[in-house]
Amino acid sequence: MNAFQPRTDDMNFILFEVLQAPAQLQALPVHAEADAALMQQVVEEAGKFVAEVIAPLNREGDEIGAQWKAGAVTMPPGFRDAYQAFWQAGWPSLACAAEDGGQGLPAALEAMLYEMLSAANHGWTMAPGLLHGAYECIKHHASPELKARYLEKVATGExxxxxxxxxxxxxxxxxxxxxxxxxxxxxxxxxxxxxxxxxxxxxxxxxxxxxxxxxxxxxxxxxxxxxxxxxxxxxxxxxxxxxxxxxxxxxxxxxxxxxxxxxxxxxxxxxxxxxxxxxxxAMFVMMNAARLHVGLQGIGLLDAAWQKADAYSKERRQMRAPGGSAKAGEADLIEQHPAMRRILDAQRAWIDAGRVVAYRTALELDILKNHGDATRRELASRWCSLVTPVLKSAWTDQAFHGASACLQVFGGHGFVREWGIEQIVRDSRVAMIYEGTNEIQAIDLLLRKTLPDGGAALLQLLADIGGELGDDAQAVRVKAQFARFTSFLRERLLPRATAKDAPADLAHWLADDFLRAVAMLLMAWAWARIGATTGGYAPRWQATQTGFWRWVWPEFDMRLAMLDASLDAA
Amino acid sequence: MNAFQPRTDDMNFILFEVLQAPAQLQALPVHAEADAALMQQVVEEAGKFVAEVIAPLNREGDEIGAQWKAGAVTMPPGFRDAYQAFWQAGWPSLACAAEDGGQGLPAALEAMLYEMLSAANHGWTMAPGLLHGAYECIKHHASPELKARYLEKVATGExxxxxxxxxxxxxxxxxxxxxxxxxxxxxxxxxxxxxxxxxxxxxxxxxxxxxxxxxxxxxxxxxxxxxxxxxxxxxxxxxxxxxxxxxxxxxxxxxxxxxxxxxxxxxxxxxxxxxxxxxxxAMFVMMNAARLHVGLQGIGLLDAAWQKADAYSKERRQMRAPGGSAKAGEADLIEQHPAMRRILDAQRAWIDAGRVVAYRTALELDILKNHGDATRRELASRWCSLVTPVLKSAWTDQAFHGASACLQVFGGHGFVREWGIEQIVRDSRVAMIYEGTNEIQAIDLLLRKTLPDGGAALLQLLADIGGELGDDAQAVRVKAQFARFTSFLRERLLPRATAKDAPADLAHWLADDFLRAVAMLLMAWAWARIGATTGGYAPRWQATQTGFWRWVWPEFDMRLAMLDASLDAA
Incomplete structure (x- = not known):
């Protein structure tokens, strides 16, 4: 079993090419120096640290685990040394303010760091993952005296x-x-x-x-x-x-x-x-950041599972594939079998689109905190409020189900611990529960953030981000689906769900399907952004984009049909 | 954590009321004595043995596991004694021929026994689960000398x-x-x-x-x-x-x-x-029976997960539910929350319909072997050949995904071993792989059993079983969907997929969605059969039937859309 190796080229493509992060960030005075060169250097260093120090500890972390004895907990081999190296290198305080002992870099870099850490070693990453909420909490709510005692220690991760x-x-x-x-x-x-x-x-x-x-x-x-x-x-x-x-x-x-x-x-x-x-x-102010991080865990774990399955499918042979290239009496590579190709392309479509959505959320968090223009801050606020529960729910759900699909690529070997893929399935399951269960995310999106304002914020968000798309065929297709969903909301869901005589439980029955439908729209939007960037698509992105529309997107209509059925039943 | 308790009333309802098993079986001379009283007695005894002897060993089976040392394997505590009691009580030879030392009872009873055993203790059940194929193999292919040495020992399970x-x-x-x-x-x-x-x-x-x-x-x-x-x-x-x-x-x-x-x-x-x-x-003659048994593992494991989640949801309180009955400052039962109700009802819909499909398959295996009428045997043969891969694939898939959904009902406790629900998720995963991966089942259904005869057998099967339905509203709805699928096959899928210029890989791209679409039709048919039996529905079956149409069935249209997209792409 090979330890996880971050593929920073794929991540950088989303952050720098698709999302144009440096241009977005340099508009904020506090990040005026965050140019592409600096940011890429941080990403590369983070990738190196993750690959060399954190990833190799993952398997023993699972097999030996944390051990309790008489109130004390001994962490798995290497965990303490790795953590000491981690905080001393300054990684926990990457995005903390300089006056607190941090480096004041954008949240997007912290997001990428944590995505890689989670992919490499979810268990280890839980420890520093909790620092950031605590830091914000103490920074914004503690008394000066308490801050003097604890803020820097928590900011630096000591x-x-x-x-x-x-x-x-x-x-x-x-x-x-x-x-x-x-x-x-x-x-x-x-x-x-x-x-x-x-x-x-x-x-x-x-x-x-x-x-x-x-x-x-x-x-x-x-x-x-x-x-x-x-x-x-x-x-x-x-x-x-x-x-x-x-x-x-x-x-x-x-x-x-x-x-x-x-x-x-x-x-x-x-x-x-x-x-x-x-x-x-005091705790809820940091909820969007915490949920973004859990969404990033989902993306990271799915990427780790995908990388394992992809590597295995390129190296192992099994049966003859239609149109395969094996000689008589030999077998074709697993990646040549349509059923396996479908699994790989569909999961890849989730990972790539997930990065667009998650890194954009990190950028919007920075913009929300630091942008000079109130209108721009309002868009950022809408994005963070509405997109974060979708990211948390849909991508942690996909981490588990997609890792299981990747396990299938290994056949019987997938069920064996040796290959490490089953660990990802087991580890990822908890992210659907913690930081607000995925069902609570759906209730948050529909009942707390959509129905109370009559859908105004969500409709405005869709209008805003739909407006970012151009006129290429994929963008036109996506905008048409945005328009379809907008009509469905305006004409069907909102009037019925906000009617005075609506049953008390109606919105609860709608919530899960509603969140999934919005997730599909965000993915479609993300693919339109990727498509506009690569222009005609490199083969790698083209295959994945095809995979999205064929194997992922059809869920959208199923969710609309489910919403319809629930509205009919009410 | 409570050990699994079979609910034989639910199982009996499907076998005796919905499927009218005694009338079916007593038409076969070999099973003339298999009346309802005898069969129910066997089911009750089996349930008792499973609950008292097998289920209590499940957790240590997982935690201690089988241990290897210098070539020898020590089974978990209690496993040997339970197995000795099992074979000495005659359970392995339930459906073996009397002349081989068996009891000559119908395959349907063996099916119910193995469903309960798998639900109670999947690990333990693997050992006797392999006997039946070996018995058939030796019985039908070994020389008289070899049979004299081994057949009875394997039939009895000694x-x-x-x-x-x-x-x-x-x-x-x-x-x-x-x-x-x-x-x-x-x-x-x-x-x-x-x-x-x-x-x-x-x-x-x-x-x-x-x-x-x-x-x-x-x-x-x-x-x-x-x-x-x-x-x-x-x-x-x-x-x-x-x-x-x-x-x-x-x-x-x-x-x-x-x-x-x-x-x-x-x-x-x-x-x-x-x-x-x-x-x-020699091995493939027993494939349908072996795949039926894996499908039954799926149903049993899903039932075990559902029972745990159902019990937990009726006992634990969490948050306020819309229209809930909790007093101020208290929480409602988990089962009152729509998102949890949906999970429970959807999984229950899979279990009940799965039993209709699986027990019917067992009956058809008996009919295929023993019926006097060639036309009836032909229907049995079509059923076994076409339905078995669907049962194996769709219900093992659901065992894993449905058990994970049931885990969600427990919140954070679901991730903890104590409750036993996470073991079901882990145990069930392998059934998607062994006895032919679920992707191979899909290839079997479409490429080996549907396309070669131009869909004739499948269309005939749908006509036959559609003809079993009456004129109540649900039956009419199901027949309309059968007709829709039939047209889709005749007019769209078959002409394109069997065309001489069809790409070599086209059918492979269709196979997974095709199997899932057929699974949905079989479930809809099963619910129509249940509905016709309960007549106006008892509340327990009514809620589950509603769950099927709202939360499960919409996948059918999604699969047709995916098939369409693949046909368009070819």
Missing amino acids: WLATMCLTEPHAGSDLGLVRTKAVPLADGRYALSGTKIFISGGEHDLTDNIVHLVLARLPDSPPGPKGLSLFLVPKFYEDGSRSAVVCERIEEKMGLHGSPTCVMRFDEAPGWIVGEPGKGLN | WLATMCLTEPHAGSDLGLVRTKAVPLADGRYALSGTKIFISGGEHDLTDNIVHLVLARLPDSPPGPKGLSLFLVPKFYEDGSRSAVVCERIEEKMGLHGSPTCVMRFDEAPGWIVGEPGKGLN
Whole structure:
């Protein structure tokens, strides 16, 4: 089994040629120096680090896994050294502000770094993956005193961080969180409660761990408005250890390189982050970035699976293919069989389009934060708000299902651990669940972000990005489908779903199909952008584009038919 | 985690009410005594044995797994005792002929037994699952002398058996097999070669193991016509051990309770089974039965996953559901959430329809073997030939994807081993590969069984089974879809795909979508049969039938669109 090798040429093509990232970014004063040469150099260095240091640890990460003993967690061989090299080289702080010890580079570079890391070693990547939300959280909500103590350590990644949200009885609905925070005389709070599914709650990668904990102050109202956010470190500055214990780690289907911890807080002193009762707000500001990162995990894992299957299909022979070139008594290469070609081209179509959508989201996050023009920021805000749940849901779904399709290319060998493809199937499954299940993403898109404004933002987004397309045949085709969906929304879905007499559950029945239909439109748009860039297509992109329209796109009409059936049934 | 409990009432409803199995079977003299009372008694006893003896071993089967040491394989705890109890109770020989030591009961009962066994413990079930093909093979092809030695031992299951086909360079294409069989002076043959992916090649369940081995005689022609079949036991009658060694077992994604062996034959003496050069024929006679059994594994595993998810959804609460009944500050049951309801109903629709299709296939196998009327046998032959690849492919595909959907019902807990749902996802994946990959099933259906006769057999089958439907609304709807597909075949697909100038690879591009379209038609037909039986539907069947039409059936039009696109592209 070969370790993952990033193919930065494919990634660069999307970022620099299709999305013209440097031109977009250099319009922002803060990124005036982010020219193509600088950015490409960062991508190449990241690719090298990922290939040489992180990817080789992936298999032992799965087979040995994180080990729990008496409250301590030992990470798999090499994980600590790799992490120490990672933060000391400055990778965690790539996109952090210079004043916090970071390098102030665009989010798009961080996105590409994390896509490659996830592809190479999903388990290892979980640890630094949680840093960025914690950094934003502390930066924007902590008191100056707390920032002085923790911000730089978290920005640079010298200390890792966790997000302690879920409790045994409170998964998707955080409003039911029961962990208590009782004020102490010194201005701190004593936290007590049990949190589950805490990635990286305990480990030996760093000398300290910073926990961000959702908890409830005494006499706070029930539900989400009674939640506040607290910071509890593993070790205080005097070297004493906090009363936070990792009770056990879960035995999981995959992702064995990342300890999923049950954490018990026994009156552990910590500080409040932000205002009382604003705990969820403090966490939700970073939700788009976190969901973008999970979407990137999906793209990375699918790319890792595809690369394995592609390599195998070019090297192994099996049966005679129609029009194959094998001599009598020999077999053809697996890639020559239509059923296998279809699998490879369809997954590739998802990867390439996924990059267009994900890197664009990263660019829009930078634009949203830094652009001088309010109209442009508004487009960025619409994009991030509407596209992020689609990216998270559709591409993590595809990571699992597409990795399974890639496994099929190996035949019986795919089921054997040796080839490493089954690990990707196992590891990828969790991304459909965490950071908001894929069903919650669909509810977010339709019920929270589309129906309340009568579809205005979504229709405007489609108009905006449809307007980016030219007049080539593919662009015309895509614009026609945008128009079709727009009519369907205006004339059928929106009037019915927002009618006063609409059944309370109607929108819930629509949500999954609605998100998938939007995902298909975004992919079609992405392929139109790629097509306009390559102009007449190089063979590599041409085959994949054909694969998209033949094997992926037909889902769009199926989703419209399902939406129709649900509207009819209501 | 609770062990699997068969729900024989649901199974009985399909076999006895929908398919009217006793009336069908009692028309066959050999099954004149197979009345409903006798058959139901067998089903209940089987269900009891499965629940009490086999299901409780499933988790340790996965976690401890089969262990290899110096050529020997130790099965997981309890596996040997359970197997000894299984064969001594007469379960392996349920459908074997009385003169071979069996009970001569219908194949449909064996089908239900294996569906339950697979649901309860897929790994354990692999061992006896291979017996039936070996029995048929020896019964129909071995010499009287060889039968006298081995037939009863294999029929009763006192000894287990293997099928040694695959070699490192020959997976789906057995024509490339290289294992050699050299004649010995005593009429036997010395077998030499390496076979891979041999399920149950070595174990401690039984005192002897009977290997059926595909090999090549000296000077035999290249390709499949040069292959003959041989029988090599682990132990000869004098107690000496044959030169067959289990070199290692594979580390796999799942199915840890079944050792997947690399077997090396070093001039191991064995007997020829059937005529020289007819080895593949001898194995292919039992292919329909073997593929039916894999389809039943799919149905059983999906049912096991569904039962877990259903139970969890009725017991756990999460968030507020639209129109839910939870009090303020509490959460609703998971089953009340539309996105989860949809998953459960769609999977249930696959299970119920799958049983109609699979049990009917078992009945048709009995009819094919025993019916007095040639016209009826011809319908049976058409059914088995055309439906079996669809059943194998579509329902093993659904076992994996549907089990993953059921995992989603558990949220984060689904990814944790404790609940047992992730094991089903892992175990089920292999059924998409073995016994002919699902892509090979599609090629079998379209290229071998539909195009050569210009679609005559398939069109006749659709006419025959469409004719079984009545005049209720659902039946009319299904017949209209049969008519639509028939026109599509006659007017579009067949003329183009069988045209002299059709590209050599055209049919290969069509095959997967073609099989899925036929699967949808069979499901629609099955639901019409269920609907006609329940008459106005009990709520349980009504909800599932609605689930079928809303969440499953729309794939049919997508497949037609994909077929159209491929025909256009050619």
